[in-house]
Structures are given as structure tokens and as C-alpha cells.
Amino acid sequence: MARMARCLLDGGYYHILTRGLDRRRLFRCRQDFEYFLKLMRACRDKYMNFIIHYCLMPNHIHLLLKMRNGKDLSKFMQSLLQVYAVSYRKKYGSAGFIFQNRYKSKLIDNDAYLMECARYIERNPLRAKIIDKLEEYPWSSYHYYSRGKADNLINLNNPLYESLGQTAEDRRKSYTKYILQERLYEHIVDQAFRIG
Numbered sequence: 001m002a003r004m005a006r007c008l009l010d011g012g013y014y015h016i017l018t019r020g021l022d023r024r025r026l027f028r029c030r031q032d033f034e035y036f037l038k039l040m041r042a043c044r045d046k047y048m049n050f051i052i053h054y055c056l057m058p059n060h061i062h063l064l065l066k067m068r069n070g071k072d073l074s075k076f077m078q079s080l081l082q083v084y085a086v087s088y089r090k091k092y093g094s095a096g097f098i099f100q101n102r103y104k105s106k107l108i109d110n111d112a113y114l115m116e117c118a119r120y121i122e123r124n125p126l127r128a129k130i131i132d133k134l135e136e137y138p139w140s141s142y143h144y145y146s147r148g149k150a151d152n153l154i155n156l157n158n159p160l161y162e163s164l165g166q167t168a169e170d171r172r173k174s175y176t177k178y179i180l181q182e183r184l185y186e187h188i189v190d191q192a193f194r195i196g
Contacts, residue, residue, distance in 0.1 A: 008067070008074075010068065013064065013114060014108065017060065017062055019100045020060065021098060023059050025058050025059050026058065026060070026084075027058055039080055047075055049065055049067045050066040051065055051156070052118070054140060055122055055139065055141070064158075081103065085099065121140070122134065134146070142179065146175055147172060
């Protein structure tokens, strides 16, 4: 069966997901996470795209990107994943594929999805029960938006984040409340925002 063509728009927002093969770990230690973040910065700068939210889980990755040139999405992801895979195989003496299939991407075509996608991405460690509090998880954009912590990976704020308050402190409080608020229908939202 032929692959479906991706919808690639200049200035488009995309939710990206990729997993380790058979859901195996992509990141085995702190240095693996740090190296992947470094690669993301290099690829971001090379293809002049914007990273808005991210979460690196032990066996999968979520990104929320804005692509200046839609056609560069595949180049960005190919560069990022291929370089990491080569490094991973060399470091751990493995062979074959590291990532499961090709990455998944979903064009975000409305504001409601943009904020919900950010929430979905940043709540991943809670959902997976890796941590009890989001501030305990270092490998996401949560700290940037909720605490104002510097993050040289984020090079564009979520545009809806700016509307959450008049001051930076107001925005951080509103965002944190939005992300942390438990919902009775959480599992339904999770299913709706899962890619593939």
C-alpha cells in the first residue's frame, strides 16, 4: 500500500511523534537525552523552523513545530533521526532500525488543537506514571512555559500562550493551571490527540 502524502504548508504547525522500534528505549541515559536536544537545536537552525513544545520520553518523542517552509519538515526529521540513529548504534553496538516506521505528523489547523496538543505533549510523563509531578521531569518544554526557565531549544512561544495573561507571571500561572488541571474525560482527550 502506498504511503499517504503529508500535508505540508508553509507556516504550518505540526504535532510530530516517533517511537523506538517495538517501543524500545531511545534514551538510556542522561547523555542520550542531552545529545538528542543538541541535535534538535542544530537541525532547527539548519532548516529555520520553530520548536514550540517538546517532550522526550524514554521510548518516544513528541514535538510541536512551526515550519517556515513546509517542505523542510521531512528534511528536518530525516536529519535529526538519522544522525541520532547512527550515534545510538555506534554507542550501544546495535544494528538495524532504531525508530519504528516513519515518524507521524499531524497538521494543527485550529487554535483549540494547538493548546490541547501542548497539554497532551507536556503531560506525557504523568500519563506514563514516570513521575508524580511535572516539575520532576527535565526533558520537556514544561519548565519553559510554567516557570520561565531558559530553554535554548524553544525559539517561538505558543501564540496562544501570550493570551493567557498581561504579565509573564500571569501567563506562567495560567499555563500551569491549564496543564495540571485534572479532567474527568482525560482518557478521551488522550485518545483524540494520539497520532496514529
